[in-house]
Amino acid sequence: MREPLVPLVPMSHTAHIRSHRKPRRNASSLAMRAGVAGGVLSTLAVAGAAGSANAAEPVTQTLELPTLTADLAAQVAQSADATQQAAANYELQAERDAAAAKAAKQAKADLADAKKKAEAKKKAEAARKAAAAEAVSRSSARTVLSAGASTSTNVAAPASGSVATVVAFLKAQVGDAYVMGGTGPNAWDCSGLVQAAFKQVGVDLPRVSQGQSTSGTPVSLSNLQVGDILYWGSAGSAYHVGVYIGDGQYLDAANPSKGVVIQDLSGYPATGAVRVL
Secondary structure (H helix, E strand, O other): OOOOOOOOOOOOOOOOOOOOOOOOOOHHHHHHHHHHHHHHHHHHHHHHHHHHHHHHOOOOOOOOOOOOOHHHHHHHHHHHHHHHHHHHHHHHHHHHHHHHHHHHHHHHHHHHHHHHHHHHHHHHHHHHHHHHHHHHHHHHHHHHHHOOOOOOHHHEOOOOHHHHHHHHHHHHOOOOEEOOOOEOOOEEOHHHHHHHHHHOOOOOOOOOHHHHOOOOEEEOHHHOEOOOEEEEOOOOOOOEEEEEEEOOEEEEEOOOOOOEEEEEHHHOOOOEEEEOO
16 A cells, blocks of 8 residues: 655745744733833833922022132132231221320320410519519609608508519419319419419418408408408308409409409408408
8 A cells, every 4th residue: 555645845945044024922912011111101200290399399408518629728818817917907007096196185285284384484474573563663652651651541552572472473363264163373263363372472371262261360441451361251251352452452363254353342342351461
């Protein structure tokens, strides 16, 4: 019995070469790949939304400052040194300005003091010259009196040249200011002027008018001599003093509006008088 014949199929000459065509993917594989792709896209969408939300929020992260380089540190140190030097210069200049201002102020005070001393010296010299002239005049008057001339009781000649010195000093102060408690050389109160005048001839009087009104010998107002101390108020509690200079006049440091003046005794009669020379 014959075996059946198997038909021969002719083969292509390229049948032994692997085909370059990509194999077809089945449906399950495609589905899986589609699911994975959808998940990735969803993740990217969520991440994008989160990024947008985060971008809307303010950045609160602290940024770290860059580290100073050696050159920058040197420049900062140099700037600090320059600032410190400038401050020291300003301080030194301020000290110099203060010292100059102090020196100028002291120089001004010294100049004022020198002027006061020069003025006081000038007044003292004028008083000395006036006293000398007054002494010569009084000496001539005494010579006339000894020859038989007479004079009024209220203008009796002084006993010595010391009174002339007192009167000359007083007249040299005419025009000075009145200041309560003033003792010269350019401002006086009433008792300060009287005390300074008699100090020129070595007579040390009390400082205030109350004490001066009881110094020396009480005299009548009808028997005044040049150089007698006049007082207003009662003896021991007088409130004002002056010095009689003859011819019905007296000299005193009157008040702040008048200063040191010569006045008529008739216009402001004294209460009493004392004689110390």
